[in-house]
Amino acid sequence: MPVLNSIADMAEDMTTWRRHLHQNPELGLECHKTAAFVVDQLKNFGITDIHTGIATTGVVAVIEGRGPGRTIGLRADMDALPMEDLSGTDHASKIPGIAHTCGHDGHTTMLLGAAKYLAETRNFSGKVALIFQPAEEGEGGGRIMVEEGMMERFGIDEVYGIHNMPGGEVGHLHTTPGALLAGVDTFYIDVQGVGGHGAMPYQAKDPVMSAVAIVQALQTIVSRNVNALDQLVITVTQIHADGGTNIIADTARIVGTLRYFDKEVQALARARMAEIVEFQPKAFGQTAVLTYEEGYPPTINHPDQASFAAQVAREVVGAGKVDDKCQPIMAAEDFAYMLEARPGAYLFLGQGDTPVCHHPEYDFNDEIAPVGASFFATLVERALPL
DSSP states (O other): OOOOHHHHHTHHHHHHHHHHHHHSOOOTTOOHHHHHHHHHHHHHTTOOEEEEEETTTEEEEEEEOSSOOOEEEEEEEOOOBSSOOOOOOTTOOSSTTOBOOSSHHHHHHHHHHHHHHHHHHOOSSSEEEEEEEOOTTTTOHHHHHHHTTHHHHTTOOEEEEEEEETTSOTTOEEOOSEEEEOEEEEEEEEEEOBOEETTOGGGSBOHHHHHHHHHHHHHHIIIIISOTTSOEEEEEEEEEOOOBTTEEOSEEEEEEEEEESOHHHHHHHHHHHHHHHHHGGGGGTOEEEEEEEEOOOOEEEOHHHHHHHHHHHHHHHOGGGEETTOOOBSOOOTHHHHHHHSOEEEEEEEOOSOOOTTOTTOOOOGGGHHHHHHHHHHHHHHHSOO
C-alpha cells in the first residue's frame, strides 16, 4: 500500500497493538483497560497533553504542531460487542461473551499509528485532537462526549473518522457528501386483547390478529406514504404473544427498527405509525400502545470536508481506489453527533472479502491499519500546512 514510510515501518507494532485489543475487549462506557492501554501508548509516543474520563472512559489527546492554527479532531471508537468470538484466530477474545466483531480494535490502532507519526514529525501548524471514544455500540458515547463539551473544551474546528468496510476492496476508501449512514429509531407496540381457549376464538379478542394487521399496515408507510425517491426502512424484527398451542394470549408485542436519512421522512413515518397503532386494532375491538425511541441521527457528511477527505484519500491510495460518491447505507453510527456539532466527514476503508461486521467470525484485517493511519496523518498535514 502507498502509505507513509514511517507508518509502514510500524505495521508490525500496529498488528501487535490491535491483536492485544482484540484479545481484551470491553463493552459500552466501561472501556477502562482499553483506555489505559491507549494512554500508555500515547505516553510512549511522547504525548503529554492527555485527558481521560470523558464519557466515563473516553480519551482525548492533543498534539501541538509547529505554529498556531486550527484544531482537527480525529476519532476512533474503542468498544466491542456482547457476543462470542468465533474467528478461530490465535488472537481471539479471551473474554467470554465479548468480542471485537465490528473492528473498533482496528480503528483504535489506526489512530494510535497516526498519533505516533504526528507526535514524531509535527509537520503541521495548529493542533490535532485524538478522540478515543467508548460506547459506539448503542449507548452513544459520541453524543455524551459532545454533550460534555468536548468540541468547545479542545477548540475542535473539524472532525473526521473512518470505519472498516467488509466486502470493499482492500485499501480502497469510500465517502460521499451528505447522508452516508442512516438515522436509527426503535419502536415497541403493545397490543391489548382478551385471551381465551384456542378452540373458542369467538369468545376472545385475539391480539395476534391485531399484531399481524398492524405489521402489514406498517409496510404501507414505505410503499404508499413516502416519496419513492426518499429512503426509508421499517423492519419488524419480533412478534411475541405468550399463548400456547391451544391458548389465545391477552397481549402481543411488536418490536422493530426504523431507518431514515431525512428528518422530515422520519417525522412523517412516526406520525403514520402512531395513527396505524391507534386505529388498526379498533377493527378487532382492541387497543394498542406505541413506544417510540429515537436513536442515532443520520451521519451527514459536510460537502466541503467530504471533498477534502476524498482529495487526501486519492493522495494516499491513488485516484483509482477512491469512491467519493459512494452509496449510503442504512446502518447507523454515533459519529453523527460529532458531525452535528462540527463540520467533518466519515469514510469507509475496504478490508476485503471477510465476514461482515457483527458476525461472530469477523476479524479486522491488519493489512489496512497502515492505510487508515496514513490517511489520518496526511489529512492533518494537508488541513494544517506549515
